[in-house]
Amino acid sequence: MNRIDKKFEELKRKKEPAFIPFITAGDPDIETTEDLILAFEKKGADIIELGVPFSDPIADGPVIQASYHRALGKGVKVAQIFDMISRLRSKTQIPVVGMISYSIVYKFGSKAFVEMALKAGFDGLTIPDLPIEENEEIFEISSKNDLKIVCFVAPTTTNQRMNLITQRTQGFLYYISVVGITGARDMLPDDIVQNINKLKQLTSIPIVVGFGVSTAKQASMVGKIAEGVIVGSAIVREIEKYEHELHEKRIENVGNFVEELVIGTKNLPKTPLVSIG
Numbered sequence: 001m002n003r004i005d006k007k008f009e010e011l012k013r014k015k016e017p018a019f020i021p022f023i024t025a026g027d028p029d030i031e032t033t034e035d036l037i038l039a040f041e042k043k044g045a046d047i048i049e050l051g052v053p054f055s056d057p058i059a060d061g062p063v064i065q066a067s068y069h070r071a072l073g074k075g076v077k078v079a080q081i082f083d084m085i086s087r088l089r090s091k092t093q094i095p096v097v098g099m100i101s102y103s104i105v106y107k108f109g110s111k112a113f114v115e116m117a118l119k120a121g122f123d124g125l126t127i128p129d130l131p132i133e134e135n136e137e138i139f140e141i142s143s144k145n146d147l148k149i150v151c152f153v154a155p156t157t158t159n160q161r162m163n164l165i166t167q168r169t170q171g172f173l174y175y176i177s178v179v180g181i182t183g184a185r186d187m188l189p190d191d192i193v194q195n196i197n198k199l200k201q202l203t204s205i206p207i208v209v210g211f212g213v214s215t216a217k218q219a220s221m222v223g224k225i226a227e228g229v230i231v232g233s234a235i236v237r238e239i240e241k242y243e244h245e246l247h248e249k250r251i252e253n254v255g256n257f258v259e260e261l262v263i264g265t266k267n268l269p270k271t272p273l274v275s276i277g
């Protein structure tokens with residue numbers, strides 16, 4: 001069974017929403033990404049969304065764009081990202097979803113790319129610039145191979161497209177909470193609840209919300225209405241903030257930030273309850 005499905009089944013049983021941190025692979029280097037993924041898992045993250053840096057990003061705000069540049073500046077290659085995930089698979093079974101531009105997938109060919117991603121140990125892919133109407137091929141290939149292609153719905157998506165997307169998405173559905181680009185925001189829009197309820201009538205697949213969530217309080221609000229919360233820019237900003245710290249310290253600090261978001265998302269008590277006896 002695919003690790004994403006397994007994770008959502010487990011969370012459903014526990015009645016907990018998923019917390020999904022997004023980071024860029026290779027920001028600032030592959031070793032840091034590897035250690036951050038392990039640290040996030042220890043702090044209670046459920047799934048990792050891993051961005052493959054791309055020179056011409058889609059919908060990415062300045063924070064994510066800068067992280068892509070840092071990674072590309074170090075010359076990170078797709079093959080190195082695959083190698084890192086393979087290495088991680090001897091240490092962790094946390095589900096990993098790659099976020100990648102279709103231009104990269106296209107260069108390898110959809111079939112070859114899906115096979116490589118699976119072999120490395122990815123569980124899913126999100127491809128923000130893949131027009132859902134135009135590429136049935138990749139969904140067929142991924143279904144046969146049990147790699148999930150996660151699709152997006154935005155507040156501006158028409159009802160007709162919503163129908164198609166909810167049918168086609170695999171693993172979960174990514175609801176983009178705000179129109180625009182990625183990045184932390186103070187306020188989340190009022191229409192989230194309404195739109196998620198609309199989506200819930202169309203599909204029973206888990207709905208995960210991303211874009212603009214940056215604090216434990218916001219994560220807690222979103223965690224009450226959706227099956228999962230994604231935070232990207234706010235975490236990437238932390239990685240940047242501890243640039244001058246030693247490696248271990250930086251991993252610890254960013255890990256602690258993720259822990260706060262996990263606590264918020266799942267509405268856990270601030271200090272773990274100690275059971276007696």
Ligand SMILES: O=P(O)(O)OC[C@@H](O)[C@@H](O)c1c[nH]c2ccccc12
Pocket residue numbers: 022049051058059060064099128181182183184210211212213230231232233234
């Ligand atoms: O950064 P935010 O606002 O927390 O949003 C998550 C987002 O970064 C991540 O899912 C993402 C990064 N790049 C993207 C491109 C398109 C859609 C989504 C993304």
